[in-house]
Amino acid sequence: MNHHHDSPFTQDELNRLSQSDAELLLHPASSIAGLLDQGPQMMHKAKGCVIEDQHGQRYLDAVGGLWCVNVGYGRQELAEVMRDTAVQLGYYHSFSNASNPWQVALAEKLLTLAPDGLDKVFFGNGGSDANDTLIKIAWHYHTLRGKLNKVKVIARERAYHGTSISTSSLTGLDSFHTGYPLPLDFVLRTHNPCAYTEQRDDETSTEFCNRLINHIAHLIEQEDADTIAAFIAEPIMGAGGIVVPPDEYFPRLQALLKAHDILLIADEVVCGFGRLGHWFGSPIMGIQPDMISTAKGLTSGYFPLSAALISNTIWDVLKTGSEQLGAFSHGYTYSGHPVGCAVGLANLQLLENEGLISRAREQGAYLHQQLREQLLPLDVVGEVRGMGLLAGIQLTSDKLTRALPAPSEKWPLRISQAIRQRGVIVRPLPSVATLAISPPLTISRKQILQLVTAIREGIEEFEAALPASELQ
Numbered sequence: 001m002n003h004h005h006d007s008p009f010t011q012d013e014l015n016r017l018s019q020s021d022a023e024l025l026l027h028p029a030s031s032i033a034g035l036l037d038q039g040p041q042m043m044h045k046a047k048g049c050v051i052e053d054q055h056g057q058r059y060l061d062a063v064g065g066l067w068c069v070n071v072g073y074g075r076q077e078l079a080e081v082m083r084d085t086a087v088q089l090g091y092y093h094s095f096s097n098a099s100n101p102w103q104v105a106l107a108e109k110l111l112t113l114a115p116d117g118l119d120k121v122f123f124g125n126g127g128s129d130a131n132d133t134l135i136k137i138a139w140h141y142h143t144l145r146g147k148l149n150k151v152k153v154i155a156r157e158r159a160y161h162g163t164s165i166s167t168s169s170l171t172g173l174d175s176f177h178t179g180y181p182l183p184l185d186f187v188l189r190t191h192n193p194c195a196y197t198e199q200r201d202d203e204t205s206t207e208f209c210n211r212l213i214n215h216i217a218h219l220i221e222q223e224d225a226d227t228i229a230a231f232i233a234e235p236i237m238g239a240g241g242i243v244v245p246p247d248e249y250f251p252r253l254q255a256l257l258k259a260h261d262i263l264l265i266a267d268e269v270v271c272g273f274g275r276l277g278h279w280f281g282s283p284i285m286g287i288q289p290d291m292i293s294t295a296k297g298l299t300s301g302y303f304p305l306s307a308a309l310i311s312n313t314i315w316d317v318l319k320t321g322s323e324q325l326g327a328f329s330h331g332y333t334y335s336g337h338p339v340g341c342a343v344g345l346a347n348l349q350l351l352e353n354e355g356l357i358s359r360a361r362e363q364g365a366y367l368h369q370q371l372r373e374q375l376l377p378l379d380v381v382g383e384v385r386g387m388g389l390l391a392g393i394q395l396t397s398d399k400l401t402r403a404l405p406a407p408s409e410k411w412p413l414r415i416s417q418a419i420r421q422r423g424v425i426v427r428p429l430p431s432v433a434t435l436a437i438s439p440p441l442t443i444s445r446k447q448i449l450q451l452v453t454a455i456r457e458g459i460e461e462f463e464a465a466l467p468a469s470e471l472q
Contacts, residue, residue, distance in 0.1 A: 046073035068296035103336035127269035128162030158240030193245035235281030241432035242392025273297030277361025277388030364388035418458035
């Protein structure tokens with residue numbers, strides 16, 4: 001690993017900061033007790049797909065940070081753009097009609113890549129605030145049209161849309177609600193479209209899809225369409241288990257929502273910017289969304305930035321409304337941040353110039369082929385899901401009945417630890433007994449083989465040590 005700069009921290013400082021960590025920091029999605037007991041894993045440098053911890057231990061990061069480091073680590077081009085922009089304009093806001101050239105240039109580029117019909121953009125800081133913004137815009141849009149009761153939003157079981165108060169309400173994973181007065185009551189819940197866990201033995205794929213769509217139709221009828229503002233969905237679910245819905249699902253859903261004047265929001269935070277081997281997931285899944293949320297791959301994680309995209313139809317209603325109301329009363333200090341937008345623009349150029357979108361498609365096909373060949377013969381692997389460089393390995397305690405292991409047995413965590421001991425990081429999804437993979441789009445075939453081998457060996461080691469009581 002060639003680095004232009006050595007770490008600014010000495011080994012002693014890294015050790016001291018590591019000890020200090022658990023005493024000072026409240027970590028996201030982490031157990032405080034666990035952190036105090038084991039300490040953090042301190043990462044301090046990275047290059048390409050490889051990340052290095054404080055002890056000099058190197059790992060192939062097959063999660064791409066958190067589904068986001070699409071162009072890989074240590075990109076000099078992004079660092080230089082960040083520096084040059086910060087020197088020229090470290091910050092200015094976008095409130096009260098103020099702007100900067102970088103956010104306009106990024107908007108222009110973004111809208112040439114976005115699915116048809118999405119022509120306006122709002123910049124924020126991350127996926128949660130992008131979804132939060134789009135819910136507010138949906139409410140605002142319906143209110144301005146005199147449809148004041150259209151406030152409910154339909155989201156799916158096991159969906160992940162963020163952790164703010166509104167977006168953790170949309171998120172359909174129980175762990176994000178336990179211990180809080182959540183979800184808020186504007187959220188309606190419908191079925192998860194995962195065939196592995198939800199499709200009945202006597203159902204065809206079409207019958208399964210019929211049941212999913214009928215449930216939504218019944219929900220709309222029961223709740224009254226005049227009270228429902230929007231439906232939010234990830235094209236392929238991320239944290240809910242890398243779930244690809246049946247083929248007819250989205251086209252049928254879209255038609256149903258249109259008939260009832262319900263907006264469709266596509267959450268492309270994980271799927272966007274090449275992850276699936278296409279710029280966005282919506283067009284390949286048969287979705288023509290009214291709005292799209294993006295973040296993560298927009299800057300490859302190098303700068304906190306989100307982009308919420310809306311249609312001209314919605315924009316026109318907001319524009320007319322502003323003639324009466326004045327300002328759009330929403331926004332963030334860092335909306336349209338010049339440095340973030342410059343990094344986003346440079347990142348999109350890297351994705352384009354290096355052909356990383358088609359590369360994700362080709363390497364993704366190879367990854368899925370290798371995963372299926374090497375893992376499906378194993379006793380505890382039920383199926384491999386996903387598309388492009390997004391993959392989910394479904395664990396099962398009984399291949400015949402597709403039973404999932406008890407969450408208390410912590411299979412995904414135990415297996416991911418065995419894989420980590422082989423120098424590879426994958427992401428355990430405990431609530432759905434799945435291992436998630438989303439490496440940088442720059443991953444090589446050699447690294448894909450290293451990844452799949454580590455997973456296979458980790459699972460084999462786990463199986464060998466498994467007491468019979470855990471297998472059904």
